[in-house]
Amino acid sequence: MIRQRVWGVVFVEAGLLTVSGALAAALAVRLAEHGVDIAAIVAVICCTLSTGLSLAAQFDQGMRTTLYVCPVKSCAVAVRIRGAGPHELGRIRALATDHRQHGAVR
Ligand SMILES: [Zn+2]
Missing domain, CATH: 1.10.287 (Helix Hairpins)
Known part of the structure; x- marks a missing residue:
């Protein structure tokens, strides 16, 4: 892939x-x-x-760049990552898409 x-x-x-x-x-x-x-x-x-x-x-x-965005519309968290392996991509995706990790950010 x-x-x-x-x-x-x-x-x-x-x-x-x-x-x-x-x-x-x-x-x-x-x-x-x-x-x-x-x-x-x-x-x-x-x-x-x-x-x-x-x-x-x-x-x-x-x-070669992947963008992960928080699914909560009012949240501005977005992470752009390049050159990472599958494990690191999974970790960053989990952080970016779990709004509980950054709920205070508007
Ligand atoms: Zn969020």
């Missing part, structure tokens, strides 16, 4: 990087056809690739 999720994340990240690479290459070709200076082309390629990397990193962080 967890391994499938990790491979799904890797697959989407690879897709994002591939799309940004293809976009950078297409932009470079178009700019070269119009006689744009090589420095400007390199700058566009770097910006496009770094945007792809940033999107992939954001996606990775989002997919």
Whole structure:
């Protein structure tokens, strides 16, 4: 289950990087056809690739983060956790979803 999720994340990240690479290459070709200076082309390629990397990193962080929210509507307790094992996730979920543990919080 967890391994499938990790491979799904890797697959989407690879897709994002591939799309940004293809976009950078297409932009470079178009700019070269119009006689744009090589420095400007390199700058566009770097910006496009770094945007792809940033999107992939954001996606990775989002997919590896779990959010637990207290089921009581008036309670503001919410816990966001990343990089924890199943035991720690269970412990944090129990704390976040048991309103008796934080009933005084509004
Ligand atoms: Zn609560």
